[in-house]
Amino acid sequence: xxxxxxxxxxxxxxxxxxxxxxxxxxxxxxxxxxxxxxxxxxxxxxxxxxxxxxxxxxxxxxxxxxxxxxxxxxxxxxxxxxxxxxxxxxxxxxxxxxxxxxxxxxxxxxxxxxxxxxxxxxxxxxxxxxxxxxxxxxxxxxxxxxxxxxxxxxx
Numbered sequence: 001x002x003x004x005x006x007x008x009x010x011x012x013x014x015x016x017x018x019x020x021x022x023x024x025x026x027x028x029x030x031x032x033x034x035x036x037x038x039x040x041x042x043x044x045x046x047x048x049x050x051x052x053x054x055x056x057x058x059x060x061x062x063x064x065x066x067x068x069x070x071x072x073x074x075x076x077x078x079x080x081x082x083x084x085x086x087x088x089x090x091x092x093x094x095x096x097x098x099x100x101x102x103x104x105x106x107x108x109x110x111x112x113x114x115x116x117x118x119x120x121x122x123x124x125x126x127x128x129x130x131x132x133x134x135x136x137x138x139x140x141x142x143x144x145x146x147x148x149x150x151x152x153x154x155x
Contacts, residue, residue, distance in 0.1 A: 001063055003077040010041035014064055018053055018146045019044075021135045025109045030148065049150035050127075053135060054085040056144050061085065063144065072152065074119040088117050090124070100132065104145055109133035113147070116155065124155040 004010040016037055022030050031047065034040045044051060050069040054060035065073070065080045073080065073088065089097045093116050104110055113130040130149035137143055 001081060004041070004045045004064075004066075009038045010045045011064065012037050012041040014053075015041040015044055017135050017137050017143055018051070018064070020138070021146070022131075022133055022148075024136070025133050026111065026131065049148060050152075051146065051148045052080075052085075052088075053146035054144050056142060059084045059086065060144060062088075064146075072119065072125065073117070074121045074123065079120065089115065090118050101145060104132045104134060113149075125152045126155055127152045 001011055001014065002008055019030055019040060022028075030051070031040060031043050034043055045066045047066055047068060050072055051064070051066045052062055052069045053064040055063045062080050062083050062085050065075070065077070070077065070080055075083065086094055086097065096115060100110065100113055100115070109131060110133075111129070111131045113132050114126070114128045115130075116124055116126050118124050127149045128151040130147050130151075132145060132147045135143040135146050
């Protein structure tokens, strides 16, 4: 995917799958009180919380990150969207991450995730109370998983 910008309406089609799946599963909006789809996609990209998603590959690769997530993980769009999502956790934490993703796949979402992540520069940070959910398109086809978090502490 291209870098989210005005020209591609901040990847509105993908972002709407993220938004609609969150709304369907959690019965609330990611960002309340936004009318247009294009406005929502723009606001999500510039949101003060981190939002990321990965695809459905056997070894899932990130396919979306807003500016806050890119900043936390210290990655450019190009690097983020070529990174297998498992590499966002240190090897010692990957088994816990795998367990979490299996729970999300089974239940649709979790809203209490806590785990350590690592930036490209090696900075470790603990995320708390993250919501992780399955992304479905309008035809209920599975498209991957997304995560939203606004609580983190650098370790």
